[in-house]
Amino acid sequence: DIQMTQSPSSLSASVGDRVTITCQASQDISNYLNWYQQKPGKAPNLLIYDASNLQTGVPSRFSGSGSGTDFTFTISSLQPEDIATYYCQHYDNLPPTFGPGTKVDIK
């Protein structure tokens, strides 16, 4: 199975800050990577697909980049409603696996 790691595991930032989360795959997954946002008590919500494409309806302050084994997720200007846990997920082969998550809160 492909292992996904994320860093940091949690972060605290101020409103308006730029926030960056990294995700690393244990082997080359090309661009078969999604980013999800999960708010407490809610289902995950797809934000970024194919590593860098913004899902319809998602604010443009969210972005993703990378390919191969190293990926980055960025919130360009953190907003109070962005408080959530963010997960990366590969879908290069079976089983699709998720990173352990990065919890983001407001300083």
Add this chain to the structure above:
Amino acid sequence: VQLVESGGGLVQPGGSLRLSCAASGFTFSSYAMSWVRQAPGKGLEWVSGISGTGSTTYYADSVKGRFTTSRDNSKNTLYLQMNSLRAEDTAVYYCAKDPLTTVTNAFDIWGQGTMVTVSS
């Protein structure tokens, strides 16, 4: 586009439970579907997937031989039959839709989840 899970509850170890996921707002039979679970306070774990026609199914090693995924395209409903349940199966179970008509194992729409608790 909406997915609504049901069927969760409290079950004893070794028991069985069947989850359902009712789909609406899209051509259900055209898309692969999956089950993803989340243990309390933990991360996300893919459990199983099924092709649009239902002819092909996929399972995580942790549930293989105990869980069965099926679908009824005439009823726009996905199912997860869970047998020989263990305490470690305790989780919120989400159904999730594949974004393409081919199986990608990516998930663009999720249900709200249904809680399964395995305990005596």
